[in-house]
Amino acid sequence: MDILKSFSLEGKVALITGASHGIGMAIANAFAAAGATVCFNCSSESSKVRALEAYKANGVDAHGYVCDVCDEEAVKALVAQIKEEVGIIDILVNNAGIIKRIPMLDMSAEDFRKVIDVDLNAPFIVSKAVIPGMIEKGHGKIINICSMMSELGRETVSAYAAAKGGLKMLTRNICSEYGEYNIQCNGIGPGYIATSQTAPLRERQPDGSRHPFDQFIIAKTPAARWGEAEDLMGPAVFLASDASNFVNGHVLYVDGGILAYIGKQP
Ligand code: NAP
Ligand code: GCO
Numbered sequence: 001m002d003i004l005k006s007f008s009l010e011g012k013v014a015l016i017t018g019a020s021h022g023i024g025m026a027i028a029n030a031f032a033a034a035g036a037t038v039c040f041n042c043s044s045e046s047s048k049v050r051a052l053e054a055y056k057a058n059g060v061d062a063h064g065y066v067c068d069v070c071d072e073e074a075v076k077a078l079v080a081q082i083k084e085e086v087g088i089i090d091i092l093v094n095n096a097g098i099i100k101r102i103p104m105l106d107m108s109a110e111d112f113r114k115v116i117d118v119d120l121n122a123p124f125i126v127s128k129a130v131i132p133g134m135i136e137k138g139h140g141k142i143i144n145i146c147s148m149m150s151e152l153g154r155e156t157v158s159a160y161a162a163a164k165g166g167l168k169m170l171t172r173n174i175c176s177e178y179g180e181y182n183i184q185c186n187g188i189g190p191g192y193i194a195t196s197q198t199a200p201l202r203e204r205q206p207d208g209s210r211h212p213f214d215q216f217i218i219a220k221t222p223a224a225r226w227g228e229a230e231d232l233m234g235p236a237v238f239l240a241s242d243a244s245n246f247v248n249g250h251v252l253y254v255d256g257g258i259l260a261y262i263g264k265q266p
Pocket of ligand 1: 017018019020021022023024041042043044047048067068069070094095096097098118145146147148189190191192193194195196197198
């Protein structure tokens, strides 16, 4: 058996939602390097154009689309357009996501619903649009980008934690409902990753010192560092490839060990 070939994505069509930068772009670049044709969507034309330039500079011929993952009709049209222009989607990464860091008592129900809409309802909508094609092809891979907040809470992230906890269970339910069609649905739970989403937690203080939360994460992570989006590339290729055909309903935490560690004594 050629074990390395089992990690190949040659001939596969992948859609990574929200891959205009950050974790999604790193995963899309990894899939391209493994042989896949990559498609991505984001929420604005300007973001799409910038991303296409970045992919091209990296030697990746990505297909970019503007599509709000919360808009079911737009998502259905996106999947149909990709089928027409590229092919039926073999691999879906539900990556698009937002966070609003607001104490629960100060958070409006509208803000709560918006986070749930993007981080939980949208993976349902996109998966529902993509699964019929996977059934038609006789195989499929769905990877939901969960979070440490699929397991833990913390102050100010009530909506995000509720969404990511739900996304873990949606992952298990898609596994349960569609495993018989040779569709594997797993999650990746990144730890604290240095992207635009966490930039506010890493800002230098006026006196030049590190942000208190930055220091907290360094002390709480056995790897003693923030993750980089590139740290997720290998795990994502594994879960997108034939190498993981009997892995289903699992959330793979890529967190430098933070979930296993009580934290360094101050
Ligand atoms: P990011 O840098 O903020 O990127 C978010 C991406 O999602 C962007 O491409 C954005 O598109 C897209 N997006 C947001 N709302 C959208 C919508 N309604 N429709 C379509 N696209 C939308 O985030 P990130 O740090 O890379 O995080 C990516 C995923 O990983 C998220 O699900 C996040 O919750 C999760 N995660 C992140 C971390 C971390 O520490 N960074 C840790 C665990 C999990 P535009 O460019 O057009 O805005
Ligand atoms: C926060 C962070 C986290 C990370 C990630 C951790 O405010 O606590 O944004 O939520 O984004 O989800 O896994």
